[in-house]
Amino acid sequence: xxxxxxxxxxxxxxxAAPGPDAAAPExxxxxxxxxxRAVWTEALRRLRAAMLTEPGRLRFIGAVLAALVxxxxxxxxxxxxxxxxxxxxxxxxxxxxxxxAADIYRSLADADTTAAGGFLAGDRESAASxxxxxxxxxTAARLLVRASANSRGSQTARDRIERLNDGLPRYTGxxxxxxxxxxxxxxxxxxxxxxxxxxxxTQLLPAARQLYDAETARLDADYEDARAWPWxxxxxxxxxxxxLGWAQRRNYRRTNRVFNQGLLIATTASVGVLLWMAGGHAxxxxxxDDSIExxxxxxxxxxxxxxxxxxxxxxxxxxxxxxxGKVTADQRDFYEVEYAAGMKTLAGDGEGAEDRAGGKLxxxxxxxxxxxGREPVQEALANVREWRARHTEAxxxxxQGDYEGALAKVIGKDRPTKESFDKVDAALKQALKHEQxxxxxxxxxxxxxxxxxxxxxxxxxxxxxxxxxxxxxRRLSEYR
Amino acid sequence: xxxxxxxxxxxxxxxxxxxxxxxMAAAAAVLVPVLSSGPAVPHDPPLPSPPRAASAAPAAAGxxxxxxxxxxRPSSADGDAVKRIKKAGRLVVGVDQNSYxxxxxDPDNPRNLIGFDIDLAKAIAKDILGPDPDIVYRxxxxxxxxxxxxxxxxxxxxxxxxxxxxxxxDVAFSTAYFKAGQQVLAPKRSSIDAFDDSLRGKKICxxxxxxxxxxxxxxxxxxxVMTVPNQLDCxxxxxxxxxxxVVTDSALAAGQAAQDPAVELKGEPFSxxxxxxxxxxEDEDLVRRVNKVLEDYRAGGAxxxxxxxxxxxxxxxxxxxxxxxxxxxxx
Numbered sequence: 001x002x003x004x005x006x007x008x009x010x011x012x013x014x015x016a017a018p019g020p021d022a023a024a025p026e027x028x029x030x031x032x033x034x035x036x037r038a039v040w041t042e043a044l045r046r047l048r049a050a051m052l053t054e055p056g057r058l059r060f061i062g063a064v065l066a067a068l069v070x071x072x073x074x075x076x077x078x079x080x081x082x083x084x085x086x087x088x089x090x091x092x093x094x095x096x097x098x099x100x101a102a103d104i105y106r107s108l109a110d111a112d113t114t115a116a117g118g119f120l121a122g123d124r125e126s127a128a129s130x131x132x133x134x135x136x137x138x139t140a141a142r143l144l145v146r147a148s149a150n151s152r153g154s155q156t157a158r159d160r161i162e163r164l165n166d167g168l169p170r171y172t173g174x175x176x177x178x179x180x181x182x183x184x185x186x187x188x189x190x191x192x193x194x195x196x197x198x199x200x201x202t203q204l205l206p207a208a209r210q211l212y213d214a215e216t217a218r219l220d221a222d223y224e225d226a227r228a229w230p231w232x233x234x235x236x237x238x239x240x241x242x243x244l245g246w247a248q249r250r251n252y253r254r255t256n257r258v259f260n261q262g263l264l265i266a267t268t269a270s271v272g273v274l275l276w277m278a279g280g281h282a283x284x285x286x287x288x289d290d291s292i293e294x295x296x297x298x299x300x301x302x303x304x305x306x307x308x309x310x311x312x313x314x315x316x317x318x319x320x321x322x323x324x325g326k327v328t329a330d331q332r333d334f335y336e337v338e339y340a341a342g343m344k345t346l347a348g349d350g351e352g353a354e355d356r357a358g359g360k361l362x363x364x365x366x367x368x369x370x371x372x373g374r375e376p377v378q379e380a381l382a383n384v385r386e387w388r389a390r391h392t393e394a395x396x397x398x399x400q401g402d403y404e405g406a407l408a409k410v411i412g413k414d415r416p417t418k419e420s421f422d423k424v425d426a427a428l429k430q431a432l433k434h435e436q437x438x439x440x441x442x443x444x445x446x447x448x449x450x451x452x453x454x455x456x457x458x459x460x461x462x463x464x465x466x467x468x469x470x471x472x473x474r475r476l477s478e479y480r
Numbered sequence: 481x482x483x484x485x486x487x488x489x490x491x492x493x494x495x496x497x498x499x500x501x502x503x504m505a506a507a508a509a510v511l512v513p514v515l516s517s518g519p520a521v522p523h524d525p526p527l528p529s530p531p532r533a534a535s536a537a538p539a540a541a542g543x544x545x546x547x548x549x550x551x552x553r554p555s556s557a558d559g560d561a562v563k564r565i566k567k568a569g570r571l572v573v574g575v576d577q578n579s580y581x582x583x584x585x586d587p588d589n590p591r592n593l594i595g596f597d598i599d600l601a602k603a604i605a606k607d608i609l610g611p612d613p614d615i616v617y618r619x620x621x622x623x624x625x626x627x628x629x630x631x632x633x634x635x636x637x638x639x640x641x642x643x644x645x646x647x648x649x650d651v652a653f654s655t656a657y658f659k660a661g662q663q664v665l666a667p668k669r670s671s672i673d674a675f676d677d678s679l680r681g682k683k684i685c686x687x688x689x690x691x692x693x694x695x696x697x698x699x700x701x702x703x704x705v706m707t708v709p710n711q712l713d714c715x716x717x718x719x720x721x722x723x724x725x726v727v728t729d730s731a732l733a734a735g736q737a738a739q740d741p742a743v744e745l746k747g748e749p750f751s752x753x754x755x756x757x758x759x760x761x762e763d764e765d766l767v768r769r770v771n772k773v774l775e776d777y778r779a780g781g782a783x784x785x786x787x788x789x790x791x792x793x794x795x796x797x798x799x800x801x802x803x804x805x806x807x808x809x810x811x
Contacts, residue, residue, distance in 0.1 A: 185587020187735075191715065195713065323577065324621015324623060325709065325712070326709040326710060334709070
C-alpha cells in the first residue's frame with residue numbers, strides 16, 4: 001500500500017483534502033490518545049462518506065490501480081531477480097562446482113591408474129607418467145580447497161571434503177612407499193601399491209563420488225529454482241491488467257469516451273511487462289531445459305564413463321602388479337573381475353550395434369544430439385572394443401605364465417592396451433569438452449533471456465502507475 | 481573307490497585310444513602295485529599311457545597327514561614325460577615372482593628370476609637337459625598352480641607349494657625339499673616372543689584362507705585376528721602399525737624379514753608344512769626323476785647343493801635349519 005505515488009503523480013488534484021483518502025489514517029496525528037480504534041473508525045466513516053461521491057470513488061480507484069500495478073512490478077522484480085540469480089548460480093556456481101567435483105573424482109581415479117602403470121614400468125617409468133600423477137594429485141588438492149571454500153553449507157559436501165582431505169596425503173604416502181620399495185626390487189612394494197589402491201577404491205573414490213552427487217544435487221536444485229514459473233508475478237500482472245481494463249470500461253460507461261490516455265498507457269505498459277516476463281521466462285526455461293538435455297545429462301554420463309575407463313585401466317594394471325595374489329571368494333583374480341565389471345559399466349557386454357551395446361557409452365551416444373558430440377563417443381566405443389580384444393590376448397599370455405609377454409601387451413610399445421586406453425580417455429575428454437560448451441551456450445542463452453527484465457519491468461511499472469494516476473486524475477479534474 | 485572300479489575307469493579311458501590291449505596290460509602292471517602299496521616296482525617301465533588319460537590315475541586314496549609327503553622311489557630312467565621334455569629341449573617351470581628369497585625378480589636385473597625355488601628348478605633342468613638348459617619360467621598365481629599342472633601349461637611347479645592330501649587328488653608331488661611351519665613374525669623390539677600368551681591383546685595379521693588363519697581360529701592366545709588377501713599385505717600392516725604381529729609360513733615370514741630389517745621371526749614354528757615339486761599325475765617317470773635330483777641335491781652334508789642354496793637365500797632370515805627333510809617313499 002503506498003499512497004505517495006498517487007499524491008505526487010496527481011498534481012491536478014491538490015485541492016482535494018487529504019482527509020478522505022483511503023490511505024490517510026495512519027499518518028494523521030491522533031489527537032485523542034484514547035486509542036487507535038477510534039482513529040480507524042473515524043477513517044472508515046470518512047471513507048464511506050467519500051465513496052458516496054464520484055470524486056471520492058475515483059480517488060479510491062486511482063489508489064487501488066496504482067497499488068496493484070506497483071504490486072505487480074514488485075512481484076515481477078522479485079521473482080525474476082530470484083530466477084536470474086538461480087540461473088546465475090547454475091552457470092557461475094553450482095555447475096562449476098559440480099564440474100570441479102567431477103574433476104576431483106577423475107583426478108583421483110587417474111592418479112591411481114597412473115601410479116599403477118608407473119609401478120609396472122618400474123625404473124623405466126617415464127617422466128610424463130610421473131608428471132601426470134603429480135598433476136592429478138595437485139589438481140585434486142587444489143579443487144578440494146576451492147570446493148571447501150564454496151560448498152554453501154551442505155553438510156554432506158563438507159563432510160566428504162574433509163574425508164578426502166584426510167585420505168589424500170595418506171594415499172600419496174602409501175604410493176611413495178610402494179615406489180621406494182619397488183625401486184629396491186622388494187616385492188613388498190607391490191603390496192603397498194595394492195594397499196594404496198584399496199584406500200582409493202574403498203575410501204577416496206566413494207567420498208569423491210558422494211561429493212560429486214551432492215554438488216550435482218545442488219545443480220539440480222538451482223535448475224529447478226531457475227526454471228520455476230513466476231506464478232505470483234504472473235497472477236499479480238493479470239490482476240493489475242484486469243483492474244485497469246475494468247476501470248477503462250467503467251470510464252467508458254460513465255463518460256462514453258472510449259480512451260483515457262493515462263489508463264491506456266498504464267494498460268499497455270502492464271501488458272508489456274506481462275508478455276515480456278512470460279516470454280522471457282519461457283525462452284530462459286527452454287534454454288535451461290536445453291542445457292540439461294544436451295549438456296548436463298551428457299556431462300554426467302560422460303564423467304561416469306571416464307571414471308569407469310580409468311578404474312578399468314587401473315585394475316588391468318593391478319592384475320600384473322598383484323600377479324594373482326588377490327582373489328575373490330570364488331578364487332578368481334580380484335582385479336581381473338573388477339576390470340571386467342568396469343568395462344561392462346563402460347560398454348555393456350560389447351556386443352551388437354553401437355547404440356545397443358549398453359553401458360555408459362551407449363547412454364552417452366543416445367544423449368548426444370549432434371555429430372560433433374557423437375563422433376568422439378563412437379571413437380571411444382570403437383577403442384573400447386579394441387582394448388577388450390587386446391586385453392584378452394594379454395590375459396591369455398599372463399595365464400600361460402608369460403609375464404613379460406603380458407606386460408608388453410599392457411604397457412609395451414607394440415599395440416599395447418595402454419594405447420587403446422589412452423585413445424578412449426582422449427575421446428571421452430573431447431566429448432566432455434564439447435558437451436561442456438553445449439551446456440554453457442544453452443544455459444547462457446537461457447540466462448540472457450532474463451537480462452534487463454527486472455529493471456525493465458520496474459521502469460514500465462512506474463510508467464503504468466503514473467499513467468493510471470494521471471488517467472484518473474484527469475477524470476477527477478472534471479469535477480472541479 | 482574299489483580296485484576293480486579303478487581298473488574299469490582306466491580301461492574305459494584308455495579304450496578309445498588305439499593303443500591296443502598291450503598298453504592296458506602295461507598300465508595295469510605299473511599301476512596296480514603302486515596303488516596297493518605292494519612290493520617296490522622296478523623303476524624301469526614308465527607309464528606308457530597317452531597324455532590324455534587324466535581320470536585314470538587316482539593316487540590320493542588312503543592319504544593321511546602322516547603319509548602325505550610320501551612319493552615315488554627315485555629313478556633316472558627316461559620315461560615319456562622326460563623324453564617329451566628332452567624333445568622340446570626346454571623345461572617349463574611354474575614359479576612365483578613375488579616371493580622374496582624363493583622366487584622373485586633380481587633387483588639388479590629385473591628380467592632374471594632368482595631364489596631358492598629357482599635354484600632347485602635349475603638343478604632339475606640341468607639333470608634332464610644337460611648343462612646350460614633352456615628353462616621357461618611361468619609366473620603362476622597361487623590359485624592357478626594346480627590348474628597349470630593339470631592342463632600341462634607347465635611341466636612342474638616349484639613354488640613354495642605345501643604337500644597335502646587335498647592337492648594330491650589333483651597333482652603328484654616330489655619328496656619334500658623344505659620343511660617350514662607357521663611362525664610368528666614381529667618387530668624386533670616387540671614384547672611378543674613366540675606363539676604364546678605374549679600375543680594377548682595384540683592384533684595379529686594373517687592371510688585370508690591360509691593355514692595361519694586356521695591355526696588362529698583354533699588358538700589365538702587372546703589376540704585379535706585381522707585377515708588380508710596376501711601374506712605380504714601383512715608386512716604392510718605391520719610397518720604401518722595397524723598390526724602387532726604376523727602369523728604365516730616360516731619360509732614366507734623369512735622373506736618378509738628379509739625386506740624389513742626391523743622385524744624378525746619369534747619362537748619356533750608351531751606346525752609343519754613340507755614343500756614339494758608338483759607335477760602332473762601321469763608323469764610318473766618325471767616324479768621319479770625329480771626325486772632322483774632331490775637325492776643328489778640333499779647329498780653331501782654341509783657341501784650339498786641344498787645347503788649352499790639355503791645359506792645363500794634363507795639362512796640370514798631363517799636361521800637354525802640343520803638340513804633338508806628326510807625323503808619318504810610310498811613304494
